[in-house]
Amino acid sequence: MYDIDKYVQAADVDDAVRALTADPKAVIISGGSDVLIKIREGKLAGCSLVSIHGIRELDGVKMEEDGTVVIGPCTVFSHITNNEIVRKHIPILGDAVDQAGGPQLRNIGTIGGNVCNGVTSADSASSLLTLNAVLKLCGPSGSRLVPLEEFYAGPGRTVREHDEVLTEIRITKDNYEGFGGHYIKYGKRQAMEIATLGCAVQVKLGEEKNTVEDLRLAYGVAAPTPIRCRRTEETVKGMPLTPKLADMLAEGALKEVMPRSSWRASREFRLQLVEELARRALAQAVCNAGGEIHA
Amino acid sequence: MLNVIKMKVNGKEVELAVDPRESLLDTLRDRLGLTSVKRGCEVGECGACTVLVDGEAIDSCIYLTMWAQGRSVLTVEGLKGPNGELSPIQQAFIDEAAVQCGFCTPGLIMSAVEIVGTGKRYNREELRKLISGHLCRCTGYENILNAMERIVEETYRAVGKE
Numbered sequence: 001m002y003d004i005d006k007y008v009q010a011a012d013v014d015d016a017v018r019a020l021t022a023d024p025k026a027v028i029i030s031g032g033s034d035v036l037i038k039i040r041e042g043k044l045a046g047c048s049l050v051s052i053h054g055i056r057e058l059d060g061v062k063m064e065e066d067g068t069v070v071i072g073p074c075t076v077f078s079h080i081t082n083n084e085i086v087r088k089h090i091p092i093l094g095d096a097v098d099q100a101g102g103p104q105l106r107n108i109g110t111i112g113g114n115v116c117n118g119v120t121s122a123d124s125a126s127s128l129l130t131l132n133a134v135l136k137l138c139g140p141s142g143s144r145l146v147p148l149e150e151f152y153a154g155p156g157r158t159v160r161e162h163d164e165v166l167t168e169i170r171i172t173k174d175n176y177e178g179f180g181g182h183y184i185k186y187g188k189r190q191a192m193e194i195a196t197l198g199c200a201v202q203v204k205l206g207e208e209k210n211t212v213e214d215l216r217l218a219y220g221v222a223a224p225t226p227i228r229c230r231r232t233e234e235t236v237k238g239m240p241l242t243p244k245l246a247d248m249l250a251e252g253a254l255k256e257v258m259p260r261s262s263w264r265a266s267r268e269f270r271l272q273l274v275e276e277l278a279r280r281a282l283a284q285a286v287c288n289a290g291g292e293i294h295a
Numbered sequence: 296m297l298n299v300i301k302m303k304v305n306g307k308e309v310e311l312a313v314d315p316r317e318s319l320l321d322t323l324r325d326r327l328g329l330t331s332v333k334r335g336c337e338v339g340e341c342g343a344c345t346v347l348v349d350g351e352a353i354d355s356c357i358y359l360t361m362w363a364q365g366r367s368v369l370t371v372e373g374l375k376g377p378n379g380e381l382s383p384i385q386q387a388f389i390d391e392a393a394v395q396c397g398f399c400t401p402g403l404i405m406s407a408v409e410i411v412g413t414g415k416r417y418n419r420e421e422l423r424k425l426i427s428g429h430l431c432r433c434t435g436y437e438n439i440l441n442a443m444e445r446i447v448e449e450t451y452r453a454v455g456k457e
Binding site for chain 1: 314315337338339340342345353358359361362406423424426430
């Protein structure tokens with residue numbers, strides 16, 4: 001039995017927004033793999049819950065006519081990994097969420113919860129950042145769109161208002177078409193692990209497949225929130241696929257990250273990972289985009 | 296306050312009053328007497344409480360019973376044949392001596408049901424990943440994998456013949 005004060009199951013998004021407006025202290029619960037644990041630990045003991053679990057309009061992945069991929073926030077990790085649209089167009093995301101927790105957790109943990117927790121270690125975050133994902137939030141006065149990069153307000157904090165519900169994670173065609181991507185999660189165990197560091201690279205190559213046309217680099221656990229390395233990205237655009245590219249990327253990233261020491265790993269070790277994972281993720285991303293880094 | 300929910304448990308329609316604060320683990324064990332579902336860590340890490348909901352393996356300790364409304368739940372009790380026979384998956388665990396104290400076994404068997412149900416042939420490395428949500432497994436890492444490998448192989452061969 002969980003220490004829950006009040007439990008409301010919302011029938012749809014409007015219902016959830018109403019329930020949240022009515023109870024300024026209520027917590028949204030989707031898959032439960034974070035919220036229920038926090039209740040068990042005591043951090044959220046005695047809280048009131050507004051459940052959006054099982055709301056159909058929030059579940060599943062679809063593609064709009066213009067090629068925008070729309071992910072329902074209540075879609076569980078395993079369904080994202082096995083989804084045809086994800087596998088075909090944004091495999092980096094399917095691979096990333098396949099590394100969260102273990103198999104049973106991936107059958108209940110939702111991508112919306114992973115994003116809305118606002119934690120820097122979220123496995124979906126760096127990949128979604130490299131895809132320029134945009135979030136649709138619905139509240140009492142309507143809906144608004146927020147780019148994921150502007151969504152994070154600090155460790156575990158986001159700009160989502162109390163009575164807003166995340167209803168869509170949107171990725172437009174120009175942000176996945178022609179890109180090859182790769183996400184690396186570094187953890188001390190192969191499963192049931194929280195990332196010590198996560199690194200995602202998406203790269204689009206020039207026509208001859210020997211230069212960088214566009215590149216995105218993002219990290220989890222390298223700063224208080226998931227981050228993009230925008231300055232470094234600009235410096236490598238147009239570069240040929242040589243080892244110097246990997247050097248520039250890794251060295252540039254070091255100047256943009258600000259990892260800290262925690263019981264999981266020291267700042268120094270994380271910095272080493274920032275550099276090394278950038279190189280490895282780049283090499284694989286280039287390969288996935290149909291190129292190769294020549295020595 | 297109790298809420299009435301309807302769900303299918305081991306193939307039978309069940310209608311019962313539950314407290315919205317209950318986990319599916321609480322309900323299955325304490326209201327329905329399905330004690331194959333083990334109460335382990337209660338934070339979704341050990342895998343001992345694994346059951347299938349609509350065919351997918353979940354940790355029933357971190358799943359609210361209210362969410363099972365209209366869904367189908369399967370536990371080890373639901374695997375037995377009409378005359379109480381063991382399922383081939385359970386038999387594989389016995390044949391490979393994949394049991395030590397047995398506490399983790401029902402959960403692992405339910406994961407095996409999900410894995411075998413895909414009809415896919417998995418190698419040992421893939422199987423390791425597929426059962427990585429079970430931290431509770433005594434010392435039986437190798438034998439559990441042997442049992443998994445055996446049943447996945449047997450099923451694949453059976454399905455392949457059709």
